[in-house]
Amino acid sequence: PGKPRRMVAVRAETVNPGIRKTEDKVVDSVVVTELAKPTTAYCRCWRSGAFPLCDGTHLKHNKATGDNVGPLLLKKK
Amino acid sequence: PGKPRRMVAVRAETVNPGIRKTEDKVVDSVVVTELAKPTTAYCRCWRSGAFPLCDGTHLKHNKATGDNVGPLLLKKK
Numbered sequence: 455p456g457k458p459r460r461m462v463a464v465r466a467e468t469v470n471p472g473i474r475k476t477e478d479k480v481v482d483s484v485v486v487t488e489l490a491k492p493t494t495a496y497c498r499c500w501r502s503g504a505f506p507l508c509d510g511t512h513l514k515h516n517k518a519t520g521d522n523v524g525p526l527l528l529k530k531k
Numbered sequence: 532p533g534k535p536r537r538m539v540a541v542r543a544e545t546v547n548p549g550i551r552k553t554e555d556k557v558v559d560s561v562v563v564t565e566l567a568k569p570t571t572a573y574c575r576c577w578r579s580g581a582f583p584l585c586d587g588t589h590l591k592h593n594k595a596t597g598d599n600v601g602p603l604l605l606k607k608k
């Protein structure tokens with residue numbers, strides 16, 4: 455498990471390890487006029503237990519892997 | 532490069548290989564009242580050349596890796 459092994463793996467890896475794997479492509483829609491809160495966070499790390507919403511799990515993922523991903527925040531104003 | 536090697540790599544991998552790596556956590560905000568188009572696609576694969584917008588590169592990523600990720604669609608109605 456040295457450097458070359460890691461470099462190869464990066465390119466071949468999936469982003470989503472487990473969410474809705476029966477779907478060919480996971481696309482979600484938000485009708486923005488229906489947003490209830492001033493700010494709603496949507497997951498981009500594919501680790502949330504509340505996907506497509508962000509539940510904060512990106513923090514654990516970033517810490518475990520050295521990654522720097524975070525949510526998309528939808529704001530009403 | 533057999534099965535065990537791949538399984539280990541999955542858990543350790545970053546989701547984002549190259550976008551804004553100087554930032555500790557990449558968070559983007561959208562003021563939804565300012566959306567111009569009826570539908571705007573936001574990237575969740577971290578491969579878009581127009582990040583945080585989706586430019587369709589998820590298709591290439593899915594094909595190359597067997598992944599099933601896609602964008603978040605923001606719709607005005």
Ligand code: FES
Pocket residue numbers: 496497498499500501502503507508509510511512513523524525526
């Ligand atoms: S839990 Fe995935 S971005 Fe927050």
Ligand code: FES
Pocket residue numbers: 573574575576577578579580584585586587588589590600601602603
């Ligand atoms: S380019 Fe990333 S989801 Fe479309």
